[in-house]
Amino acid sequence: MTSVVDASWFYWALGVAIGLPIALVLLTEVRAALTRRGSALAKPVGLVRNYILPLGALLMLLVKATEVSAEATPVRIVSTVLGFVVLVLVLSGLNATLFQGAPEGSWRKRIPSIFLDVARFLVIAIGLAIIFSYIWGANVGGLFTALGITSIVLGLTLQNSVGQIISGLLLLFEQPFQIGDWVDTPSARGRVVEVNWRATHIDTGSGLQIIPNSVLAGASFANLSRPPGEHSISVITEFDQNDPPDDVCRLLVRVAGGLPQLRTGALPSSSVAGAGQYKTSIPVHSPADGGAARATFLRWVWYAARRAELNLDGVSDDFATPERLEKSLRVIAPTLRLSHTDQQELLPHARITRYGAEESLQVRGQVPTHMSFIVNGRVRLVAATEDGGLVPVRIVDEGDFIGSTALTREPVASSAFAVDEVTVLQVEREHMEQLVLGKPLLLQEIGRTIEERQQEVQRALAAAAE
Structure with a gap:
């Protein structure tokens, strides 16, 4: 009687029994390591562990251990399933090694998806041909010949359409x-x-x-997006031909320089285009900012031109009427403790004007030359952090004021932006000095306001830092 150890199937069975668990454990650790690293090879290794190794072990047991004929249907079925899984592994491995980890700008990253789809189709077709030819004994040569002839006929018939696709x-x-x-x-x-x-x-x-x-x-x-960060828009505006060109260009550059869409580190420019027209070039981060930058610029120029007494589109400003000025003085009279006589004395020295939404009324670090009293609308005070960010401090409403450090000739600690359209009444420094000299309580109140707002700025910055 032949010993079990001498049987030919024994070593195959023993090899599968010992090698399969060891290989499964090793591949499990390899896949876990690749998963932790976020590698695209984790999926192909998982295919080998979960499908190819078990199917390969089963095929070896069938053919070598139990000595089942390779022509038997169960062996062919297992071989076919194994071939399909190997085909999936090849596709997954090529995708993981060649394309998923491709660096930006490389030829592998630029390959269109249609080319990848065609390549996958060819790999699948060749793989299926090998499987059916070697495992099931099918004659695939005639099929490829028929497909080749059919492709030639279709190519000649649809040459115009195919040419368009190829050019695309x-x-x-x-x-x-x-x-x-x-x-x-x-x-x-x-x-x-x-x-x-x-x-x-x-x-x-x-x-x-x-x-x-x-x-x-x-x-x-x-x-328009290449090279990146080099896009600019041009805006044409028209002023009265009697307006000084230099004053108009300075106004346009100043307004463009405050746009939130302006590219960091870039400077706008403005030039005379003739016949009262001016061309302003505004550098922006990308073409996506062009529409918003253009709309905001034109809106702000409308307000800025009227404050500078320039005639945009040949139209002069008729907003600052004596009646509106007197009404505005009555609004701020409680803040300045103004009597009717004080209002009449201050009337020739006051100026009423408007700012558009999100437009800047004062800039941090600037020494104001006048005080601005809010007649209508709201103003947001913001502080700047060390990295250039903006931190909200408070909202200034109707009757309140900004630019109080004009009296002390100190830089303001916060910037001011209009929340919506804002109407302000402005009084120059020398006239404010004359006013507060006769009102000690008003001077103390303004001094206390300066200290309170500086403390508010410090608290806002400290909260932002935390």
């Missing part, structure tokens, strides 16, 4: 733009939201423009 695919491979870039094409201007193998989708702000890639490949267009 070449455009995708070159990638002159990416998702999120702003482009200016002959038919649309907007932000790229989707790019596929057939067309490019552009959000124009008023709808979605779908342009075939073959059209873009055969036309010239501008990528």
